[in-house]
Amino acid sequence: DQQVKQNSPSLSVQEGRISILNCDYTNSMFDYFLWYKKYPAEGPTFLISISSIKDKNEDGRFTVFLNKSAKHLSLHIVPSQPGDSAVYFCAADPPGKLIFGQGTTLQVKP
Amino acid sequence: GAGVSQTPSNKVTEKGKYVELRCDPISGHTALYWYRQSLGQGPEFLIYFQGTGAADDSGLPNDRFFAVRPEGSVSTLKIQRTERGDSAVYLCASSLTGTGLVSFGSGTRLTVV
Numbered sequence: 001d002q003q004v005k006q007n008s009p010s011l012s013v014q015e016g017r018i019s020i021l022n023c024d025y026t027n028s029m030f031d032y033f034l035w036y037k038k039y040p041a042e043g044p045t046f047l048i049s050i051s052s053i054k055d056k057n058e059d060g061r062f063t064v065f066l067n068k069s070a071k072h073l074s075l076h077i078v079p080s081q082p083g084d085s086a087v088y089f090c091a092a093d094p095p096g097k098l099i100f101g102q103g104t105t106l107q108v109k110p
Numbered sequence: 111g112a113g114v115s116q117t118p119s120n121k122v123t124e125k126g127k128y129v130e131l132r133c134d135p136i137s138g139h140t141a142l143y144w145y146r147q148s149l150g151q152g153p154e155f156l157i158y159f160q161g162t163g164a165a166d167d168s169g170l171p172n173d174r175f176f177a178v179r180p181e182g183s184v185s186t187l188k189i190q191r192t193e194r195g196d197s198a199v200y201l202c203a204s205s206l207t208g209t210g211l212v213s214f215g216s217g218t219r220l221t222v223v
Contacts, residue, residue: 009150036214043114043201043214044153089152096166097143098212100152 003027004092006101014109019077021104023090028071030092030099035064035075038087038103047088048075080108112136114215116202122221123192131187131218135204142185143212144177145201153201159185160208192222 005024013019023033031052036044050057050064050073057064063076077084085108091098115134123129135142140161145153155169159179167177174192179185189196199217 004152006152041216043203043216045214046211091152096158096160096208097155097169098145098153099155100145102150102152 001026002102003030004090004099004101006088006090006104008104009102010105010107012107012109013080015082016079019075019080019084019106019108021075021077021088021090021106023073023075023101025071025073025092027092027094028068030094032093033064033066033073034091034093034098035062036089036091036100038089044089049093077106080106082108082110084108114202114204114213116200116215116218118218119216120219120221122223125192125194125222127192129189129192129220131189131200131202131220133185133187133202133204133215135183135185135202136213137183139204139206139213140182141205141208141212142179143203143205144185144187145203145214147199147201147217149198156187158208165208189220192220194222196220197222 034049035047037047038044066073087103089103091100117132142159144156147153158166162182174190177187201217203212203214205212
């Protein structure tokens with residue numbers, strides 16, 4: 001059973017436009033979420049996080065939104081840049097482990 | 111070191127052989143994690159160490175998999191009698207205390223032929 005789901009395997013956007021990556025989770029006890037970015041042949045790198053006491057967290061071009069009632073979070077990247085092309089994973093953070101979604105491959109076209 | 115270091119970066123082994131994968135966490139990090147990532151999937155939790163002890167090994171798929179961290183720093187993931195289904199990227203990560211930011215290594219790509 002997949003507790004964290006990213007239902008879109010891939011997304012393609014034009015440079016300068018907004019990228020929206022979605023993530024759903026099933027366990028209402030999850031209270032902390034993270035987004036990681038992964039380039040080929042590298043490990044995931046932390047991008048941004050959000051606690052369940054908030055519904056939005058912003059860091060530069062990256063904003064994460066959390067809808068607890070819908071058990072849904074999304075990552076917005078605006079404006080998107082070609083260097084943002086990578087695989088993006090959302091993860092829930094129960095103590096001691098991260099539970100990852102399957103990932104979404106983002107391609108930003110120049 | 112500056113980041114989490116994993117060796118080797120690539121390992122090809124024959125079915126049935128034994129392999130060891132090494133992880134050097136960030137200096138001073140007490141928490142260490144092993145994950146496995148198969149093609150098209152997200153990283154899957156295997157085991158979590160707090161210091162020298164395995165605090166949670168619930169993700170190890172079977173008793174062919176074992177991990178140690180004898181001095182609370184370097185960790186080794188050991189796989190006995192490897193099977194083709196064990197082929198994946200094995201990721202190690204560490205964090206300062208077990209909460210907060212987790213930093214990943216680049217992984218070891220294991221291929222069982």
